[in-house]
Amino acid sequence: MFIELDLQSETPIYAQLVDQIVEGIASGTLQPGDPLPSVRSLAEDLGINLHTVNKSYNLLKQEGFLQIHRKKGVIVQSDGMPGVTEAFEEKLRQQLRSLAATAAVRGMSEETFAQMSSLVYRDTITNRGGKQS
Amino acid sequence: MFIELDLQSETPIYAQLVDQIVEGIASGTLQPGDPLPSVRSLAEDLGINLHTVNKSYNLLKQEGFLQIHRKKGVIVQSDGMPGVTEAFEEKLRQQLRSLAATAAVRGMSEETFAQMSSLVYRDTITNRGGKQS
DNA sequence: TTATCTGTTATATTACATATATAACACATA
DNA sequence: TATGTGTTATATATGTAATATAACAGATAA
Structure with a gap:
């Protein structure tokens, strides 16, 4: 992944994660339907806890930027991004x-x-x- | 004062205070040299603790937007605002x-x-x- | 079927930020 | 002298952030 965390930052880890995933979608690095790493593997890659990753994923799901399928796992929203509400x-x-x-x-x-x-x-x-x- | 707090907001009270004072300076409502209420009176007006007001004042002092004189009390920066660093x-x-x-x-x-x-x-x-x- | 991986839920703990309460201090002022 | 200023100290309560461990149901592949 392209994620880089600053553990010294005053910005919470879960918020940094959210920001960088959104930037990934905005830049096209992450396309609709693209899979994201599992909470456990990404947590291990970044050296953080799986609950922290899970929190970020769920915030992005709640905002409509990610989908969490029982089968496909976590993917970038493929049924249309939420608009400017x-x-x-x-x-x-x-x-x-x-x-x-x-x-x-x-x-x-x-x-x-x-x-x-x-x-x-x-x-x-x-x-x-x-x-x- | 022109301060309105939202105690339901997720934005901390001290941060709301900082924001609104900065906006007061930006709009000209607060001019350089203008006095601000004492930490105790403003705290009482807003129904919050004096330490919360004090925290906001000190953050703004540290940023160079306010001065705290032993004599004049708390005033808007009158020796030149900090620039775009x-x-x-x-x-x-x-x-x-x-x-x-x-x-x-x-x-x-x-x-x-x-x-x-x-x-x-x-x-x-x-x-x-x-x-x- | 078994083993493994998925997100999810639960519980507990640590650390820190926020906000309050009370008290005292040195300094300045009327 | 009495009052008001910002400041400091201490204590408490609450919420957030982050971690650790464990277990669960559902899906997947050997």
Whole structure:
């Protein structure tokens, strides 16, 4: 896997896992229907507990980004990704508000802030070594 | 004060306080040199503990957004706000990366994402009832 | 059938973060 | 002198994060 954990980070391990899997899907490294490692094997690979992996998988399942089949195991959502819901927009707005405020106080312009958003988005979408559709 | 807390939120109280004070500075509601309530009075106003307020104040002091004088009490930074440091840019990029990835997976375009960033920034900057320079 | 692997559930423990409560301290002010 | 300031210390309660072990039902392959 392409996962790299920072055990010194203040970001919880399960959240780092969630983030990196979502980035994998966003970049196309993980395609709909692609299988993910079992909770035990990924836990062993990363040197963490299987419950931590399980927590991440279930959060992503709850968000609709992953499916957990009794037969296929854990795979990337293949029945259509969830769209831009009202709830998601509100959560996104709230997070952006906090970032925009500190950026503004530090003197970063609206244009620079928006441009950084664009660049980061593009960089996230850009495939890094994986297969692409 | 203009502070409104959501005790049901998963965002810690001290973090909500930090966010709203930063937004107050960004919007101009709080001007450099403006005094903030004492830890005890603000705590009483909000119905929370003074140590929670103190934690928020100290985080903002550490970030350079507030000054704590033995005489003047707690005031908004009047000796120049900290600028866009390399550390801040990196932290901002990391946070944006997480947001951009989920937005992308949900099908939000780069343009929409950037436009939302712009709009939220502008909305944050916009004064809501306070005095402006 | 047996053995193995899957996600899941349960229980327990450790460590840390959050939030509160109470008290005391040095400093400044009216 | 009395009061208010931020600060420090101690204690407690609660929740989260992460780990460890064990067991379970369902699926799979030898």
